Amino acid sequence: MDQIMVTTRPHLLSSSLLPLTIQNLQQPFLPSKSKLNQTPNPNSDPSKHQPSITYSFTPSLEQTQQIHAHMIKTQFDHTLQIPLNSLQTHMSPSAQYNFLITSYIKNHHPKLALKLYTQMRRMGTQVDNFTIPSVLKACGQASMELLGRETHGFALKSGFDSDVFVCNALIQMYSECGSLVLARLVFDEMIERDVVSWSTMINCYVRNRVFGEALELIREMHCLQVKPSEVAMISMVSLFADIADVKMGKAMHAYVARNSSNERMVVHVTTALVDMYVKCGNLAYGRRLFDGLAQKSVVSWTAMIAGCIRCNEVEEGVKLFKRMLEERKFPNEITMLSLVIESGSVGALELGKWLHAYVLRNGFVMSLALATALVDMYGKCGEAEYARAVFDSMEKKDVMIWSAMISAYARSNCTNQASELFARMKDSGIRPNQVTMVSLISLCAEVGALDLGKWVHSYINQQRIEVDVILRTALVDMYAKCGEIDAALRLFSEARYRDSRMWNAMITGFSMHGCGKQALELFEEMQRAGVEPNDITFIGLLHACSHAGLVADGKKVFEKMVLDFGLAPKVEHYGCMVDLLGRAGKLDEAHELIKSMPVEPNPIVWGSLLAACKIHKSPNLAEVAARQLLELEPQNCGYNVLMSNIYAASNRWIDVAGVRKAMEDKGTKKEPGLSSIEVNGAVHDFMMGDKTHPQTRKIYEMLAEMIKKLKEAGYTPNTSVVLQNIDEEEKETAVNYHSEKLAMAFGLISTAAGTPIRIVKNLRVCDDCHTATKLLSKIYGRVMTVRDRNRFHHFIEGSCSCGDYW
């Protein structure tokens, strides 16, 4: 529960303003022990009282509302009897308003606080220099800069601008509203600054990522011998933790080490440093600091354990959790929340389940935040059903848990469940926000649901949901992945601000559509715009060159990445290069590259070489690649299939038989092919030979008709793609029932003549389906778009945009 500090400052203790008096204080309004010692004797003469008193209260929102209602009833009378817990106070109307305003802010209801402030002024109640900082805080929280400025003006007129509290609050308010210049103006014009002024101004720069100025201020502060308080140091360290800036973090560490002398704060400061190091990925350093802590608090343990999990040291995290319990330190809600979040981030399902059970067994209150973290964790671990169980167990739901559940469905590609849930969300009056929309849009992108994606896009416009850079990126990506590259480009061009991710989405979009030149041009423009490319940019560019057969350009890009941008090529980049060279028939060069690469080749690298060997008919090199692949992934029989095809193409039937025998012996499995098609906003999935669709009978009738027409057009099924040891007729049936053909048949019977058909599949298009689809596009006069694992195929009038090169 949040702590509310009611602070009575010396200048407020005028004769008209009696100090707080507390009788029979009981829980939950119990102030901390140190504060209890300061509790004044209710019978003493207030005027002789000590000048500054601080009481800690923890009123919840409900309690605040009760007190509020009571204050209204007593018309803000000087003698106030708060009905809760026998708390009795004597407060001026101003003090009562101030108390309420502060309480609402602490309960994260800045708008209620501001409403009270408006009312306070309307009633003519005196606004003092205690009111102003609270009001400014509310303005900052609610990002209401206009009201903040108006309050600033009021403070100037009333002469409160010489009050250091007021000025600090002004800096903080402008900082939260993103107005750096105004914040700095207030700071510069302050007659008298305290430590808080400095750290607030520094935080303002850090929050807005103006690190140079922040460092400059820290230096200046040092020169003027203003020592940051421990609290200020901690907040600086934690800010660098949040933005994972280890360089600044280390600088702060050095600074803290030199300037921190407060023994009592050692645990807090060190914990902040531990958290900073682990969030920057330096687990070992964080651990060293943690181990050196003589007194570890629950917070220290939480930061350390969460850090272990985040860095994928799950077992070590569990060990530490157990050690924490042994040392009789017990996790709180934030501990559980943090650990659940980190479990999700690394996909540690078993740990996540264990934490869930721990929460239930140990009587934690299942707050919305904790439930949302669990939903998110299960979602990230691919367990949408577990996520749903947690979700359903919560009676009260808000936009965050809704979004988390939709995101869980999105990750599992459960389009229909996600859109159903979205409909329910709207019905129950919860307003979706950008986060909700991003989940839905990225789902549409993933499964290729263009109609749904378009509908969601129009909903965003209609509801005036702000399209920020993330949402715009998601939209660009969705249109590109759904085949509408022009719409993607339009959204991209209309953007006022583009970060590297948005550029990457557009470059990758061009790449998938085989638009190599456009991708390269866009990259030039990205450089002119001064946006730093990252490794993902180069993956997109290399793919683009590969799909468009631009060998020389691809080589240049690769070189540029290393020489101009100082990026170390990862195995993915080598994979792209092998693909690029291999497709172009430069098999030996590709092989040499693999042998010379400084990182261990993965299956994608060898797989690219193998696929190239298949296109360019090189069985000997194929064998080399296949042997490596089977060593790396003995369970994957896709390679065996390719190998068998390659042997078959060279009439090496004994080797074909050998591969088959090896597969039978190992009992290997192939990733099942899955094709989907969207009709009227619903996504229909098909597996090979699938008979689960409600319209199965009609689909198979259509399929028979398609095969008949294909044969009339001279098509013969290409059965070499089948590897089971079955007779030729069965093979033909197997090819005919490929998931892609089933989806195509469904598309043909359920959409109007002449309209395009769009199919998305999880594997590469097989040779037979590719040939068949080309013919079908002509036979039925339809534009057919197939998005496979790697790229788009646009089939028009009997030919494909990939130029049979994929």
Added chain:
DNA sequence: GTAGGGTTAG
């Protein structure tokens, strides 16, 4: 000091 949901690739 630890604190719930989102984008590019794979």
